Amino acid sequence: MMNQVLAQLDEFGPLADLNSAKGRLQQASARLFKEKGYAKTTVRDIAAEVGIQSGSIFHHFKNKEEILLAIMSDTILRVLTDMYAALASTDDVMEKLQHLILLELKAIHGEQFVGFSLLVSEWRALSDGNQQQILKLREYYENLWREILTLAHEQEKVNVEALYLRGFIRGALIETTNWFSVTGDISLEQLALKLMATFTRREK
Amino acid sequence: MMNQVLAQLDEFGPLADLNSAKGRLQQASARLFKEKGYAKTTVRDIAAEVGIQSGSIFHHFKNKEEILLAIMSDTILRVLTDMYAALASTDDVMEKLQHLILLELKAIHGEQFVGFSLLVSEWRALSDGNQQQILKLREYYENLWREILTLAHEQEKVNVEALYLRGFIRGALIETTNWFSVTGDISLEQLALKLMATFTRREK
């Protein structure tokens, strides 16, 4: 099933090579968007960050919004790929859940590539048409979560229905951008465990 | 103690009268900021919303950012006041917590006044100086939460330390803007209960 889904995702085009000019532009933009916000980041800022002229940007992207679009699209695609792989590594629901949480956390905090948090924080910066496009990808992504959480609920490992629990978890994870530091007291892995502990049904 | 705190809060000035020109301007702005984002909302948009000319806005606010500042400040102040009142109504920690969650939810979904979610979503729109100012208020606010959550943890009603739990709850609540509708299947009260259920330690 998963291969089937991944095949469908091909329509969203190949991921940008992180070492290509386009890829570096995308990464630099993601960093700036996250730091200053999309609206406050000028194309000149972006150009300066990669050491080119602002006009050159438009060789790689039709316009500023396309950069954000590419970031969002690539981000989901990358995380989705990782998740499918991780889910295949175990049959235990709670272990699967643990994987999802950790991978989303890593995506949010940019272990490998920046950008996941932009999906929420800069959502409104997209035009309607582009929102629809990303929405399709987000659906694949959220369906994955829903599946696992539904299973967990059926097995009585958690107290709340998938729909609500996912909402809570997504919020809890995203918000970590604003208070959790990767270089702080605890690691992302530990943070993931704390969240698991928070909503896991426990016996006395 | 609480009265003492409320007294200190006086320095942040009086709340805008919701029926005054200034108050209506503030409310209209909050609505637009939430809908389109601060950056994409123009001063003309705001003026049009209340039926005046854009130039007239500057008789009430020094500049656009001051509007956002006032919204944020007033919002926290109002919620704080409500919370102090609610906390005084019971001695049970979990009931207190329940109150906090419900009041924050109401603030987020604008039962009485829009704006709480802007505190997170438009945080970066504030200049450094203004961030500091709001930060003071947020500290009062977050301290209140920390106090209650610490108590709950000490009484072993929850599994996770106040610092982390508050982070998770804040995120979970804020994110409801993006998926929960007040006119949907369940009420804010029920939603609050769902969240409580999520992280409450349960006995066999």
Place this chain on the structure above:
Amino acid sequence: MMNQVLAQLDEFGPLADLNSAKGRLQQASARLFKEKGYAKTTVRDIAAEVGIQSGSIFHHFKNKEEILLAIMSDTILRVLTDMYAALASTDDVMEKLQHLILLELKAIHGEQFVGFSLLVSEWRALSDGNQQQILKLREYYENLWREILTLAHEQEKVNVEALYLRGFIRGALIETTNWFSVTGDISLEQLALKLMATFTRREK
């Protein structure tokens, strides 16, 4: 009948007051467009011509193209009004024709206001939607010509059908921009007579 037509033309809005800021902007733009061409005229050029900042232009016109649109629209409207008046002053077909030619010539050479020649030379600068709008006006205008020329042909004063003759006359008149100078040897009136002589059927 004419009053009826003029009434319909009201939908195209009032003419710009030539002394208002908007009117002066329009006139200055028309002059520049004629001199350097629409594409080569920058909004800064226009602003400089009337002594304001380029940004201020957009208080009066939504964008650069709207200026051209206003010029074209106003121009036709003004000429049409003059033509209806002139046609009413005589019953002789050839005299009517003489009036039309002279009025169009005057419009082309900007006796009172610049702009008529732009209708042809800058036609392609308009977007499709705006072309349609002006087309409606041009139809009123061309119908007037067709009427008179058809009459002239029926009375055997001219050799060629209205459709073709109008095409020839329009071209002949417009092209005078490129070779005829108002300050030269002969006057516009004399030029008009030369054109009349060209295609008028003569007796031995």
Place this chain on the structure above:
Amino acid sequence: MMNQVLAQLDEFGPLADLNSAKGRLQQASARLFKEKGYAKTTVRDIAAEVGIQSGSIFHHFKNKEEILLAIMSDTILRVLTDMYAALASTDDVMEKLQHLILLELKAIHGEQFVGFSLLVSEWRALSDGNQQQILKLREYYENLWREILTLAHEQEKVNVEALYLRGFIRGALIETTNWFSVTGDISLEQLALKLMATFTRREK
């Protein structure tokens, strides 16, 4: 005499071979310039039209304006050559005139190569220096017309002096771009006759 003139024209360089890369570039450009206007036609548009990259254009032409220059120059040269040939075929003034009109019409409507109408519509797109250069060619061209028209006037076949009549005819012919379609009711030959009829002196 004519051979003498044609010899002088050699200084303007050889005509582009219509099948060479350069020739096809020139033809494609002419088509686009006519369709969208010089200013609105980008170098990329042109490149796309012939299936090369925009950078490659500059191997054939120094810059965009040189393309327009070449088009104009070649166009006049081609028409001139045809005209000299046609004029030699008859001694009758009115027949000669008929030839000129038809050939100019054909040039305008691009029977063999696009471009004549650009001489008028895009005249201002040329820099001063280039205008001077084309002006030299146009002089040869206009002198030819003047010669014939002067003869016709002397022979009392037309009513108006060459200078004015040529202005009218040029305008009438150019303007046909805007209303006459080669695939419509009448042919170019018939159109030429209509124009002849328009200004030819007739006896009762």
Place this chain on the structure above:
DNA sequence: AATGAATGAGGCTTCATTCAT
């Protein structure tokens, strides 16, 4: 208080042209 024209800095984008490969 309100108006609304004007400001002016700055944003995004276009595009002819260059040049190393």
Place this chain on the structure above:
DNA sequence: CATGAATGAAGCCTCATTCAT
């Protein structure tokens, strides 16, 4: 000869803010 990434100047337009009325 061709490519295509990069340039950099310039264009249009936006918008918060000011200020005379």
